[in-house]
Amino acid sequence: MTVEILVNLLGLGAISGIIWWFWVAPKRPHAEAVAVEEKLRIHVRGGVYEPDRVRIKAGESATLHFIREDPTPCAEWVLFPDLEVSAQLAVNEETTVRLPASEVGEYSFHCQMQMYRGTLVVE
Amino acid sequence: MAESSNRAAHPTEKAIQVFRLQGANCASCVNKIERAAKEVSGVEVATVNLADRTLSIRGDAEAAAVTAAVEAAGYGAEIVRASARELRERQRAEEQRHYHQLLWRAALALGLGVPLMGWGMITGEVGVNTTFQQVAWGLVGGLTLVVLVFCGGHFFSGAWRAFRHHGATMDTLVALGTGTAWLFSMLVVGVPQLLPESARHVYFEASAMIIGLINLGQAMEVRARGRTSAAVEKLLELQDVTARVMRDGEEVDVPLEEVQVGNQLRVRPGEKIPVDGRILDGSSTVDESMLTGEPLPVKKNKGDRLNAGTLNKNGSLLFEAEKVGAETRLAQIIELVKNAQSSRVPIARLADTISSIFVPTVMVLAIVAALFWFNWGPEPRAAHTLVVLTSVLIIACPCALGLATPMSVMVGVGKGAEYGVLVRNGKALQQASELTTLVVDKTGTLTEGAPKLTDIETDSDADELLMLLASLESKSEHPLAEAIVDAARDKKLALYDAENFEAVTAHGVRGRVHGKRVLLGNRKLMKRENIALEKWQACAEALSAKGRTAMYAAVDGELAGVIAVADPIRKDAKEAITRLKKLGLSIEMLTGDNQATAAAVARELGIARVHADLLPEDKEKIVGELQQKGTHVGMVGDGINDAPALARADVGFAIGAGTDVAIETADITLMRSSLHGVADAIELSKSTLRNIKQNLFGAFIYNILGIPIAAGALYPLTGILLSPVIAGAAMAFSSVTVVSNANRLRWFKPASVASDRKEAK
Ligand SMILES: [Cu+2]
Numbered sequence: 001m002t003v004e005i006l007v008n009l010l011g012l013g014a015i016s017g018i019i020w021w022f023w024v025a026p027k028r029p030h031a032e033a034v035a036v037e038e039k040l041r042i043h044v045r046g047g048v049y050e051p052d053r054v055r056i057k058a059g060e061s062a063t064l065h066f067i068r069e070d071p072t073p074c075a076e077w078v079l080f081p082d083l084e085v086s087a088q089l090a091v092n093e094e095t096t097v098r099l100p101a102s103e104v105g106e107y108s109f110h111c112q113m114q115m116y117r118g119t120l121v122v123e
Numbered sequence: 124m125a126e127s128s129n130r131a132a133h134p135t136e137k138a139i140q141v142f143r144l145q146g147a148n149c150a151s152c153v154n155k156i157e158r159a160a161k162e163v164s165g166v167e168v169a170t171v172n173l174a175d176r177t178l179s180i181r182g183d184a185e186a187a188a189v190t191a192a193v194e195a196a197g198y199g200a201e202i203v204r205a206s207a208r209e210l211r212e213r214q215r216a217e218e219q220r221h222y223h224q225l226l227w228r229a230a231l232a233l234g235l236g237v238p239l240m241g242w243g244m245i246t247g248e249v250g251v252n253t254t255f256q257q258v259a260w261g262l263v264g265g266l267t268l269v270v271l272v273f274c275g276g277h278f279f280s281g282a283w284r285a286f287r288h289h290g291a292t293m294d295t296l297v298a299l300g301t302g303t304a305w306l307f308s309m310l311v312v313g314v315p316q317l318l319p320e321s322a323r324h325v326y327f328e329a330s331a332m333i334i335g336l337i338n339l340g341q342a343m344e345v346r347a348r349g350r351t352s353a354a355v356e357k358l359l360e361l362q363d364v365t366a367r368v369m370r371d372g373e374e375v376d377v378p379l380e381e382v383q384v385g386n387q388l389r390v391r392p393g394e395k396i397p398v399d400g401r402i403l404d405g406s407s408t409v410d411e412s413m414l415t416g417e418p419l420p421v422k423k424n425k426g427d428r429l430n431a432g433t434l435n436k437n438g439s440l441l442f443e444a445e446k447v448g449a450e451t452r453l454a455q456i457i458e459l460v461k462n463a464q465s466s467r468v469p470i471a472r473l474a475d476t477i478s479s480i481f482v483p484t485v486m487v488l489a490i491v492a493a494l495f496w497f498n499w500g501p502e503p504r505a506a507h508t509l510v511v512l513t514s515v516l517i518i519a520c521p522c523a524l525g526l527a528t529p530m531s532v533m534v535g536v537g538k539g540a541e542y543g544v545l546v547r548n549g550k551a552l553q554q555a556s557e558l559t560t561l562v563v564d565k566t567g568t569l570t571e572g573a574p575k576l577t578d579i580e581t582d583s584d585a586d587e588l589l590m591l592l593a594s595l596e597s598k599s600e601h602p603l604a605e606a607i608v609d610a611a612r613d614k615k616l617a618l619y620d621a622e623n624f625e626a627v628t629a630h631g632v633r634g635r636v637h638g639k640r641v642l643l644g645n646r647k648l649m650k651r652e653n654i655a656l657e658k659w660q661a662c663a664e665a666l667s668a669k670g671r672t673a674m675y676a677a678v679d680g681e682l683a684g685v686i687a688v689a690d691p692i693r694k695d696a697k698e699a700i701t702r703l704k705k706l707g708l709s710i711e712m713l714t715g716d717n718q719a720t721a722a723a724v725a726r727e728l729g730i731a732r733v734h735a736d737l738l739p740e741d742k743e744k745i746v747g748e749l750q751q752k753g754t755h756v757g758m759v760g761d762g763i764n765d766a767p768a769l770a771r772a773d774v775g776f777a778i779g780a781g782t783d784v785a786i787e788t789a790d791i792t793l794m795r796s797s798l799h800g801v802a803d804a805i806e807l808s809k810s811t812l813r814n815i816k817q818n819l820f821g822a823f824i825y826n827i828l829g830i831p832i833a834a835g836a837l838y839p840l841t842g843i844l845l846s847p848v849i850a851g852a853a854m855a856f857s858s859v860t861v862v863s864n865a866n867r868l869r870w871f872k873p874a875s876v877a878s879d880r881k882e883a884k
Contacts, residue, residue, distance in 0.1 A: 004498070011494045015487050022483035026289040046277070047285035047292045071221035072277075072341070073348045074522070077465045077529075084548065086465035090210055091217040112465065113525025114478050115285075115292040 036062055044089060045069040052118040058104045064097045074113050082107045140186055141380060142178040145199030159196035163188045177381055211359050218349060225342035228274035232335030235270050239328035260312045260325050267305060267327040275334040291482035293522050297337055300516035301330040307509045321503035333517055333851035340855025347862040351530055354537025358457050361413055361432030366397035386444045390435045398431045399446035407438025415794035416543025460540045464533045468549035471528035474819055481521040489515035492834035510844045514833035518850035522858040523825055527818035530865035535811030538871050543794035544804045551790035554773045555808035558757040560749055561703060565714035565724060567761050568778055570690040574603055576610035577671055580662050581684030588683055590616045592643050592676055594636040598624040606688045642677040649675050659685045670723020692727060699798035700728050702874060706805050713742050742768035759801050776801050803873035810871050818861050825857050
């Protein structure tokens with residue numbers, strides 16, 4: 001009996017853990033966005049952009065530098081759908097992506113399949 | 124920096140890097156710069172070319188170090204980026220490497236998984252009951268762990284990295300599925316007494332098989348994906364590597380990156396044109412089909428434009444570079460195609476929303492299903508719980524859902540480029556497939572856009588009359604005059620000088636040619652000069668009714684005949700209109716011409732609705748009115764005069780951009796000046812959208828059926844659960860299926876092509 005209760009509790013705990021970690025936690029205002037500057041490189045590896053939250057100034061165009069270290073095809077493209085910008089990333093090369101001047105807000109960027117996700121904060 | 128270490132790992136032979144120099148003007152600079160560059164570690168040879176102000180470095184020096192050294196010497200240097208094509212080739216090699224790596228991983232994992240599975244199936248001994256079995260399976264478990272780490276390590280590291288960012292990917296599912304199976308098996312091996320005897324099974328073969336199959340699936344996906352970008356690759360291949368530049372009267376081969384605006388270049392017959400430019404000397408025919416989709420080669424003479432990537436057929440040409448690098452039309456096309464290929468399609472919004480919450484949802488579902496089996500399932504419950512948990516995790520495939528749209532768009536947009544149809548983005552592609560009404564501007568689209576002499580009716584010698592009229596009109600600047608002069612030139616008639624030439628506004632022209640008084644103009648002119656019209660009036664009216672501009676000609680006070688000028692209908696317009704109608708579009712014509720002319724053209728082409736006598740701003744209004752009636756309106760125009768209407772329409776087609784229009788203006792740009800391009804574009808968009816729908820449907824159905832089956836929905840019927848291995852195989856091949864289906868679009872052929880190609884021969 002105790003084992004059964006234990007397993008059930010474990011399962012329910014896992015479910016709430018998943019909901020918390022993947023849905024609730026990311027919605028909270030968390031880690032500061034990293035300011036985009038000349039030297040900032042966004043690394044694409046193992047399913048994530050690092051950093052995955054970058055900040056640019058509103059009303060000014062900006063340039064992002066991506067380095068894709070992951071050869072899986074999913075990582076090949078980065079899309080900024082709201083800005084109508086996309087770029088094909090070269091493996092182990094630096095790819096620059098130009099962003100047009102945009103309004104204040106948060107824009108998501110991601111790969112074609114939305115596995116890799118990041119946020120562009122314009123302020 | 125990470126990239127430098129990566130670059131060092133590339134087994135390239137001593138690469139050449141080219142830098143563009145600033146401030147290097149004199150011969151003495153050459154030595155200074157070369158000396159400075161040579162001191163940088165890794166530089167073996169450094170040569171400055173003063174003529175085009177470049178520095179070439181051989182060796183594996185860091186570009187930044189070279190730049191710094193040159194700057195320290197008092198000059199500016201900037202690395203010339205590797206050409207897109209070179210980059211592409213490097214990526215190809217990278218892809219190939221990745222492909223082989225995946226195959227290796229698959230082979231290793233299957234190498235363990237298949238024998239294990241065979242053992243289980245043949246002997247049925249996968250239970251752990253004795254100490255000997257514990258030791259033996261413990262060893263197998265160790266071996267499986269090695270396989271998981273070597274062949275599946277990237278799933279685990281990816282899952283972990285994503286997890287830290289509150290993200291979950293396919294890696295997460297694979298890692299959880301295989302990890303759980305392994306951990307459970309190790310538990311069985313370590314403490315079998317914890318479980319009832321019937322549940323003391325090990326699932327090492329499932330872990331190994333799943334890792335192997337998914338690697339295999341990914342390898343196939345890499346292969347199939349490589350083909351989806353075939354169209355861009357073809358375009359990239361049009362870019363030559365070198366160009367033949369004239370230097371001090373000599374032809375020198377230089378790398379394409381070094382060609383600058385203003386350079387004079389030579390292309391020989393059979394060679395590709397390296398950059399955009401204008402012919403200085405020579406004439407030839409040029410095959411532009413790769414850019415415009417136009418099958419017939421084009422004749423080019425001095426002063427004509429040349430586009431990079433087109434093929435010089437039979438003459439030697441000397442030309443001046445006007446646009447190089449990213450400025451060339453070819454480079455712009457490539458850029459546009461690439462951007463469009465990765466853009467969003469509205470139809471995929473639902474799939475996008477779902478894929479963003481897909482993986483965590485599946486994880487929750489897997490646990491719920493597993494708990495259900497644990498609490499209420501038949502014995503052996505522990506084993507069933509594990510199988511259900513693993514199968515649900517493994518069978519759910521977010522990639523199929525995520526890939527469904529992008530892959531089709533990629534192939535569809537690329538295919539369009541092959542036929543000279545440039546789609547601006549996914550939205551334009553989708554809207555083009557939904558059009559119900561097509562509004563077409565007459566001039567330049569349905570007609571040639573330049574008036575031609577169509578009729579000359581006279582009792583006397585027609586050539587003689589034409590000669591007189593052309594001589595007179597050669598003084599005139601009216602657009603109709605040009606048509607008459609051209610007609611005389613075509614007939615090789617010698618023209619006289621006209622005396623006392625006079626243009627009578629809104630009437631016509633008069634003058635003296637070869638001693639004869641010649642008049643050419645409308646009825647009003649003849650009335651004014653008291654010339655009787657009766658003889659030719661009926662003829663003139665008949666011509667007017669056909670939509671032509673008829674004019675009376677009089678010689679020495681007597682009516683000599685009637686001539687008519689018209690903007691001829693394009694040869695292929697009628698056929699294209701028929702095609703468009705067959706595609707279910709209702710066609711409306713717009714024109715600034717008068718009603719009679721417009722109606723005549725419309726009748727000939729079979730267009731039912733005509734809007735004539737329009738001012739330029741009216742066109743946009745008409746498009747707007749149609750939209751308010753709820754139709755999806757496409758507008759075809761030349762992109763310059765019709766820009767507002769094109770922008771207003773749901774889809775604006777700019778036609779004939781092979782010439783000089785900026786290709787960013789329209790939703791869909793047609794490189795070829797033919798209405799067939801519009802039909803091609805619509806056919807393509809329909810095919811692509813159909814393909815997307817198939818893919819989305821397939822991916823949805825797969826997941827909607829797959830997950831319940833894995834959760835045991837069929838157990839009451841079949842009495843068995845879906846094996847995790849089969850779940851792994853299904854998952855691995857579902858995304859391959861999606862990509863392969865998208866690849867079927869590569870065989871798309873617009874209906875016009877077959878007949879076109881026949882004509883070309
Ligand atoms: Cu998948």
